[in-house]
Amino acid sequence: MPVPTPEELLARYDVQTPEALAHRLGYAVRREEDAPAVPGVRVASQFVPPDAIILYRRSLAAPEHELPRREQWHIAHELYHALWEAAGGSPWRISETEADRWADRLLALSTADSAE
Numbered sequence: 001m002p003v004p005t006p007e008e009l010l011a012r013y014d015v016q017t018p019e020a021l022a023h024r025l026g027y028a029v030r031r032e033e034d035a036p037a038v039p040g041v042r043v044a045s046q047f048v049p050p051d052a053i054i055l056y057r058r059s060l061a062a063p064e065h066e067l068p069r070r071e072q073w074h075i076a077h078e079l080y081h082a083l084w085e086a087a088g089g090s091p092w093r094i095s096e097t098e099a100d101r102w103a104d105r106l107l108a109l110s111t112a113d114s115a116e
């Protein structure tokens with residue numbers, strides 16, 4: 001079972017942002033200051049099975065006016081991973097490229113840009 005497209009999900013649920021979509025699908029979005037230390041890697045967000053999407057504010061490192069959009073993009077990216085696993089996809093075969101593309105698409109379709 002493939003991950004539904006952003007188009008399908010937005011048509012099915014009456015939501016405006018990736019965060020609202022995540023909530024509708026039963027995922028909790030949490031914001032923390034600091035990411036767990038991973039040598040050589042800056043972790044900005046993470047999907048923690050079974051149902052948590054965590055944003056690490058310091059790692060997002062976005063200017064104030066870009067932060068809301070950056071947060072929504074990362075929520076969308078992690079939501080793809082969540083849906084991939086929920087659809088029976090192996091956590092060892094995650095595609096970062098697919099997650100990025102899916103997040104780009106969802107953000108383009110949502111009103112995250114105008115959300116304050």
Ligand SMILES: [Zn+2]
Nearest residue numbers: 077081096099
């Ligand atoms: Zn990822």
